[in-house]
Amino acid sequence: ALTAGIVGLPNVGKSTLFNAITQAGAESANYPFCTIDPNVGVVEVPDKRLDRLTEIFHPRKTVPTTFEFTDIAGIVKGASKGEGLGNQFLSHIRQVDAICHVVRCFQDENITHVSGNVNPIDDIETINLELIFADMETVEKRLQRIEKLAKQKDKHAMGEYEVLLKLKDTFEQEKPARILEFSEEQQKIVKGYQLLTMKPVLYVANVSEEGITDPSNNEMVQSVKQYAEKEHSEVVVICAKIEEEISELDEEEKNEFLKELGIEESGLDQLIRKSYTLLGLATFFTAGEQEVRAWTFKKGMKAPQCAGIIHSDFERGFIRAETVSYDDLVSYGSMNAAKEAGKVRLEGKDYIVQDGDVIYFRFNV
Numbered sequence: 001a002l003t004a005g006i007v008g009l010p011n012v013g014k015s016t017l018f019n020a021i022t023q024a025g026a027e028s029a030n031y032p033f034c035t036i037d038p039n040v041g042v043v044e045v046p047d048k049r050l051d052r053l054t055e056i057f058h059p060r061k062t063v064p065t066t067f068e069f070t071d072i073a074g075i076v077k078g079a080s081k082g083e084g085l086g087n088q089f090l091s092h093i094r095q096v097d098a099i100c101h102v103v104r105c106f107q108d109e110n111i112t113h114v115s116g117n118v119n120p121i122d123d124i125e126t127i128n129l130e131l132i133f134a135d136m137e138t139v140e141k142r143l144q145r146i147e148k149l150a151k152q153k154d155k156h157a158m159g160e161y162e163v164l165l166k167l168k169d170t171f172e173q174e175k176p177a178r179i180l181e182f183s184e185e186q187q188k189i190v191k192g193y194q195l196l197t198m199k200p201v202l203y204v205a206n207v208s209e210e211g212i213t214d215p216s217n218n219e220m221v222q223s224v225k226q227y228a229e230k231e232h233s234e235v236v237v238i239c240a241k242i243e244e245e246i247s248e249l250d251e252e253e254k255n256e257f258l259k260e261l262g263i264e265e266s267g268l269d270q271l272i273r274k275s276y277t278l279l280g281l282a283t284f285f286t287a288g289e290q291e292v293r294a295w296t297f298k299k300g301m302k303a304p305q306c307a308g309i310i311h312s313d314f315e316r317g318f319i320r321a322e323t324v325s326y327d328d329l330v331s332y333g334s335m336n337a338a339k340e341a342g343k344v345r346l347e348g349k350d351y352i353v354q355d356g357d358v359i360y361f362r363f364n365v
């Protein structure tokens with residue numbers, strides 16, 4: 001499964017956030033195959049469409065889909081002694097698919113900040129620079145091998161040389177690789193380098209309990225937003241402390257609590273949703289009397305591949321996918337009504353599954 005890694009400087013609220021994630025965690029009974037790695041927190045992806053589908057199908061069970069966060073700080077503890085970001089840290093970032101970068105946007109005299117004062121942009125750049133340095137090393141190593149070939153007019157090498165120079169130039173300006181635009185051909189080359197600064201980033205602005213109701217008043221949050229915009233990254237504003245408290249409540253108490261605060265969606269739910277989209281993930285549903293269930297797929301996947309997410313037999317024996325969009329199903333009110341209206345399509349093996357599709361797979365065993 002794709003995973004987002006939680007990173008950040010010391011004392012910014014990473015452990016508090018990760019606690020909230022594991023406490024809010026998915027009911028393991030529903031997900032017997034989930035990892036039990038203590039550094040991985042499995043959460044259910046909030047999706048209001050599941051409630052509506054449950055009303056339509058009255059299933060015995062409703063199962064949300066899940067998303068995994070990896071606590072990179074937790075892995076680093078003990079692994080790299082002393083200050084600074086070790087190779088361990090970098091290699092763990094290499095293994096995640098997206099980065100949730102927690103930055104401190106709350107003042108608290110009792111909690112020391114590593115550099116003495118709270119400045120989220122400095123914090124962001126401290127980590128980003130480490131990643132840029134690591135990528136620079138990767139690119140320079142490759143350059144040494146390619147440069148000679150490129151000068152000998154080797155066609156492949158010349159193409160790659162161009163890409164490498166573009167990357168090097170960007171890193172010299174202390175900018176991440178993800179701001180660059182590449183042709184399809186070039187993208188393939190870049191992918192091979194597994195650059196750390198190509199990974200999508202979500203900045204998690206951790207504000208105080210008081211600050212959460214009106215984050216637009218918080219200058220630190222505003223500066224993080226401006227910074228993120230420039231490098232095409234996203235921002236979520238949360239109060240990790242509050243999330244930790246909420247995560248101990250049941251659904252009803254949680255909604256009550258959020259209402260009191262004047263918040264529509266918890267910070268954690270926003271974090272889950274945004275991480276999910278950041279990774280290009282989407283949801284399809286299976287629905288029947290037994291079970292209504294959400295499944296995660298990667299945008300662009302075709303029907304047989306999606307069938308394979310449920311079971312490999314479904315992919316191997318795939319015949320077709322009886323598909324109705326969530327919107328059509330809901331507006332006609334039942335599967336039968338949608339069928340009568342001609343809204344249930346028989347899709348074949350080339351069908352690209354869309355977010356919100358409700359699918360019944362037909363397959364040979």
Ligand code: GDP
Binds near residue numbers: 017
């Ligand atoms: P980490 O080193 O990044 O894992 O940071 P921790 O999660 O251990 O948090 C460091 C300190 O900041 C702890 O004392 C937390 O209780 C406190 N803290 C974390 N989030 C918040 C927050 O949203 N508001 C306030 N006031 N304190 C927080």
